[in-house]
Amino acid sequence: MIVDFEAELWIWDARRDDSWTFVSLPAEASEEIRELTAGRRRGFGSLRVRVTLGGSGWTTSIFPDSARGCFVLPVKRAVRRAEGLDAGDLAAVTVELLDS
16 A cells, blocks of 8 residues: 655654654545554554655654554654754655555
8 A cells, every 4th residue: 555645744742852843644545544454563553664855765664653643753864964854844655555
């Protein structure tokens, strides 16, 4: 499954001092991912993904966020720097599930 979307970068409040930055996958895509991967998720409900954001690509995990009702994707500092992005900026993201 591949999900293309645009989302705002946000900082996780619990780790604000560390600047952990994420984007939220769309709710509809998150629901489809939950259904597709039921019983096959890893620790913390995570799923391995391949990500493309601008000219950057990497492999990481997405995590379910019950407060937001969707999966969230961490965006590494190196990627944010390479793409000139900060919290509050919109980013075009492609996420490909590797665990499906």
